[in-house]
Every structure is written in C-alpha cells, then in structure tokens.
Amino acid sequence: MRTLFRSLNNLGITYCRLGQYLKAIDFYKQAIDVTESIQGELKVEELKTSYASQEVDLYEGIINLLWNQKDLEAAFNYVERARAKAFLDQLANEKIDIRAGADSKLLEREQDLKAEINALSQQLITLRNRPKNQWDYDRIAETKKNRTALRKKYQDLLVQLKVQNPETASLKTVEVASLPEIQGWLNADTTLVEYFVTDERTLAFIITRNSFHTVPLNVTRQQLTEELTLFQDFADLDEHHPLELKNLHDWLIVPLQPHLNTTTITIVPHSILHYLPFAALTDGKQYLSDNYALLSLPSASILRYLPDKGKSTTSSLLALGDPTIPGLSPLTHAQNEVETIAQLFKTKALVGKAATESALRSRATQSGIIHLAVHGEYNENNPLFSAIRLLEDTQHDGSLEVHEVYGLDLTNTNLVVLSACQTNIGELSRGDEVVGLTRAFLYAGTPTIIASLWNVDDAATGLLMKQFYSHWQGGMNKAEALQQAQKDLRETYPHPYFWAAFSLTGDAGKRE
Template sequence: NRQKQSIRKTEESLMAVRIAGREKEAKKLAEDLVKARNQYQDLLISAKEQSPEISSFVTVEAISLETLQSLLADSVALVEYLVTENELVVWVVTKTKIDVARVPLEEKQLNGLIADYRERIQKLAPIEEQAQLLYSLLIKPVESFIAGKRFLGIVPHGRLHYISFSSLRDEQSYLIEKHPLFYSPSASVMQYTFKEKAKRSREIKVLALGNPDLGDFNYDLPLAEMEANALKWDFPKVDVFTRKDATESWLKEHISEYQIIHIASHGEFDPVNPLFSSLKLTRSETEDGNFEMNEVFGLEINADIVTLSACQTGLGDIVGGDELVGLNRAFIYAGTKSILSSLWRVSDISTAVLIKHFYRNYGHANKAESLRKAQLLVKRLYPHPSYWAGFNLTGDYR
C-alpha cells in the first residue's frame, strides 16, 4: 500500500509540473513513475509466486480437452487461434471432436492487415474489402467444422484480440448475421466462467454508474448518464450513481452486492504497465478515482455480467501465450461470469441504443443472442461496423 501511495504522489506531481510547463522536471518524474510502477508490478509477481491463491487470479492452469468439451453445449463451436511466424493454426473444439486447420500466413502480413482494419474502423472508412480478406483467412478455413453450430466462441491470439469477429464477412453476410459470438481470453479461463450458470429473475440487483465527475467538462459523457438511468425501465431494483456520486470508493465497497454492474465512463489503457489500466470514476477522500486493474483482481465480484461502456475498455496488452491482460481479465478473475466491453471508441448515440436493447433482450434471451439482436438493430440504423461491431461479450454467453 505504501508503494501505491508513493506512485499516486508521483502521478500528482507529474500532472502539476506538466500544467506549469516545467518540461525537464516532468521528464524526470515520468521516468520515476515508470520505474515505481515496474517495481510495484514486480512486487505483485513475487507475491503471486509465493501465494497459490494470488497465483490463480493472475494465471490459469491449462485445461484438459475432456474438461473443455464437458463445458460446451452441442450448439457451440470453440474456435482457438495460434499466430506463428509463418502460419496461422486454428483449432475448432466441439462437444464430441477437435479439428485443426493450418493457414500459410506470415505474422507480419496479418499484423499489417489488422492495423489497416483498425485504422479504417476508427476513421469510418470503407472496410468491406478488409473484412472479406480477414474472413477468408480466419473463418473460411474452418467453415466446414463450424457448420450446423449456433454459437461461436472465439479464443484470439496476439493481434487478433484487436479485431471484432462480428464485423468479418463473406460475399453474402457478416459473421454476426449467422452466429451469436462470445470470446474467452483463453480456453483455460472457461473453467471459471462456465462453472455454473447464473440464475435470472426479476429480482436481479443492478448497479449503474455513469458520467462520473472527473473535474473537467471535456470529459463529460451526458449520454452515458442517460444510459445509466435508462436501466430503470428494464429492472425494478436499480441503484444509479452519476456525477459526484459515481465514486470509486463506493463501487469498491459495494461491488459484491450486484448481479449486473454497468459502468459508463472513460477507460484508459496503459501499454507500459497494463496492471495500471483503469476506469475513470469520481475521486473521494479515500480513493483517487482511478479504478485500476490491479485493484479489480483483489475484489469479490458476484455479477453475471459487468458492462464497461467506455472508451477502449476491452483492450489489453498483448503479452504472449494465450494471455490478454486487460480489464476484462481482471473482472473475470474477481468472479464475474461475463463482460461486455468495447474494442474501440464507439459513437455515444449508437452505444446508448445498443446497450438499451441488449438489456431489454437480456430479460428473455441468453447474453450472446441479446448482443447479436442489439447489434443487428443498430446495424440497420448505422450500417458501418464502427457503430455496431465494437462491443464484445467475453466469458459465459448463456
């Protein structure tokens, strides 16, 4: 905790000297901050090595094929990718068998395609050609293995974490028009997210935080506030906190009491120290308002779903293997069954429409179907994938 407080002080000093325009001082403080955060990360890693309980939060034991298949319904195909230097390997696991496809493809070429795709998505540029090319590489080789399955689970690898598979298409239609989709950071994580199916009832307790007061009107999200308040129409037991009441301290204290947690705020990804990626909430006397990934790991969360309706909340650092270190993973290890989060900056209006219809569908359909229906509705209003394909469901699709 002492180390954490020292990091906080350095962050505040850095902000102050930057505002004052003292560049030389700011450079030195920025270097100190990276050093302090690295030391804190090392501390967490050594704690993880000494404690099996903490270790299970941060890494997952590999899952056996038999256990994995026992978690899958007959209607599900799990598609897992491995990007290597000169080829792409794709496994398709169903309840009764496992198939593999190998695609000759240089990692460098794939990364270039993904970078082009991301840039076009952000700029609302034409993307049909890129979506078809990625489909031909990622989905076409396994079409015969997924035929007849309703739900597709995607386990991405490397830069594939940065694309939305729902926006990939063949000549006729988008993948989301054929299948409801869900994602998993790794196949092993499914032993936690699929352990038991959450019970649904009208008595669900819902927490909604929206448009926290970040002390700068440039960061205000008025539609996020409306988004949070709109949940009252679909669920009778909703606690809504906005502006000065949307504090980090209140959330941390009460997060375990809710089955649905909706946070509509800004997110910030830290590529240097992923454990310091955060959601921005209102600060209080006890908390600085940065709800960081390293803090999420230690909480007890009993939610069926956590929705992170903010800027780029789903992005994590690509750290190799099958590990995506992002806010999604932190929430899963704290006990969340599933997370709905965005892969890129999504328009406020289309987000509000999508979220409203997702929750409306949630009352009577599974989560993957609920998201698919909401996405297709937004697609009719705003056809470019940037508006409707940015939200991904990670974890339990049921």
C-alpha cells in the same frame, strides 16, 4: 534443471533439422515436461508469465511437427498448454490475501508508493487542465516518466508481497483440459474455434460436442497484423464492409465454414487475434455476427472454472456513469445511458459526483450486474495500472486499476459491462497472457464481461447497451442479446467502428 532443458531442446532442434521428426517430437516433449515442472514451482503469476514467454518457440516447434505428423489431438493439447497457463492456474486456486501477515515495513512502503503515484497523477491533471497552447510539455513528460518508474517499483513490491506470503507455497498448478472434457462442457448449439498463429501460417481447431476438425490457414502473423492495423485506422466510415475485414474473413472464416453449423461460436483467439472484432468480419454482404452469436475465451480449459450463475436478469444492477473528473472530457451520453438501463431494472444509477470508486467497491459484492459507463485508461507501460476512471473520494483515488480489480469479490456478479474506452485491451505476452481489465474481472468472480476494443462513440454505445439489456431481459442469452443489439445499431450506425467494438468474454448464459 535449466541445463537439462537446454540439452533436450537442442536435441529436438537438431533432429528436426535432420528430418528425424519423431525423434525431434520426443525430445521436445521431454523439454516441455522439464520447463513446465520449473514453471509449476513458480507460484506467482508474474513470474510464471515472464518464464512462459521465454519458451514460446519450443511450443510452436512441437505444435507444427505434431500437425505435420497428423497427430492433431496432441497438437491441440500443446496449443492449450502454450496459452494463458498462468491465468488458468490463477483461476484454479483459492484467493489469498497477500497482505495478511506481511512485513509491516513492506506495507508501509506500499502505502507510500501509492501516495506518491497518486500525487504525480494529480500533478498531471493540473498540468493538462491548462489550455493546450500553454502546456509545459517537458514537465508533463518528466512527471509521466517519474510516475512510470514508481509504478514499476509498486509492481515489484506486489510480487515481493506474494513471494513472502506463506500461503503462496501451497498454490497449485493444474493440467489443461483434455479434448473429451472440453467437448463435454460445450452446449449442443456451440462450436469452439481455437486459433494458433505462427510466423508461417495459422492453425485452426474446430470443436463441437461430437466432432473435432483441424484446418491449416494460409495467413501469417505479419499479414494479420498489417490488415488489422489498416482497419483500425477507420479511414473511410462510408465503406460499411471494409476491404481489410473481407480479407480477414477470407483467411480466418471461409476455410472453416463447412464445420460452422451451430448458432453460437466460441472463439479462442491467439496473438494479434485478441484485438480483432470477429463480429465484423464480412464476405462483403453479410457479417459473421449476422449468422452466429459470438463470444471469446482466453483458453478452452477456462471453461472448467467459469461459474454457472443462472440467468440473473432480474438481479440487482449497479450502474455508474459519467463521473465528473477534472481533466477528462465529459461522456455526453453516458448519464442518459446508465439512467435508461437503471429504469429497466427499476433502480437508480450513480452519475456525476455519485460515481465514486468507494460506491463501486462497497456495492459490487451484492450486485448481480455491474455496468460502468466511464472512461477507461489503457497503460501500455504498466498494464497492471490500466484503469477504470471513477470519482475520487476520502477513501480511494478514483482510479480502479487492474491489480486492484483482482482483489474484488464478484462471486455474486453475473455480468460486468465496461462501457468505456478501450476496456478490452491489455498487454499481450508471448505466452498469450493478456494483462488487462477483462481477465482481472473474470478472476474476481464474474463469468461474463462485455468490453470494447477501441475508443467508442458514446452516443452509439448508449443505444447499443439499451438494446442489449432489452433483448437479454426478453429471454435471449447474453451472447444472443449482444448479437441482436449490434444488428439493431447497424440500422442507424452501419460502419463497424460504431457497433463492433464490444465483444463478450466468458459465459453466454442461458436462454429464458
């Protein structure tokens, strides 16, 4: 199969160079059919993601050719097929218990690895608890290196458990949604904008219930990366409309404006755009979020699997805040934040020593809303070990990691808010699979997550969250409530650093 794929792909490349574009498209299509057939046989998402990352150039080639041939609906179909396909397949399948019936030696090895990783984490906390001028940097580096190696072994063991589970063989792969299907899922007041970033240009597909438009954008992957990196230096907090955000607005929004005629925009970002705070894009006077409620999705086809859980603003709230963790700086305003929000729902927040991992695990299944004002930890080397930091207890180590979130049952949960540092960050594969907390919570069953793109100011965050819940309870949907809360916060904290870090992924919900 791989030999056939390579032959078809090479023929596509050859005909493209000869300027025989229709023949090139035909061979690229055949090559993609073969590669997707191979990918369909890989039942484990880690293997699918790794495989898909190798074929990105093929998708980029056919998408550019179809666009140039004005076969724009077909180009859009391949854009959907090029992104987040492993995650789409995950959502389409029933969850399986990878440990059920597993080899006892593998399960023992798993427990041993967890214990060893936890011991090294405790060592790091102890080493860092000393005054900084007494730190043993060599020992800290060695301990971190050893923990990274053990985490890689643990990751490999999880793949082994999945491969050996007999239920894995029955997992299905699904087709991406057609354009008419996607249009049928959109509300009348929503426009979906799906971007596709390439080395030479960026393509935009603009979809409403009744229309489909495409716009080529004269901006490259490198330009987008450079501008976003400059913005995230936050060099001048007195400049409320930074030049970088104006440039990004000119590139990504201005050419689309004739087609942006609804109150809500759903953005399907691609590549570096996953890290862009779209709400803060500005023309120098107004931000994008002044005129539109915004939300994002991993792909348009995901709409098929977002559960509609109704309004749920009166449902039970589980709020945990500011766990007292040795070695981590206290979140000064987090306790006040969760206690204020808990009062809105006539319940009691779990703070300090009560904010344990076991408390979250035991109560999450019955909670309509989960709000976590805690530290988040992005793990660049092992994204499955990015974590929410809670207090350890007799049953759990306090580090709720991405691979553990996948195992939670949040089918009764309408909203998860990660009011913490860098909770919306994940490792981005070339196949546009973001391994991180946001997608893990979506997989666990919640339709909506609010999370942050950078380390946030916790005083500003507390105020933002109070306003968000007040507006949601007042009858707005979740996207509108976040939009209004961000406007409110700008009166006190005008720079986007303070108000634009949080974004909403998933379902905006209904108005009351």
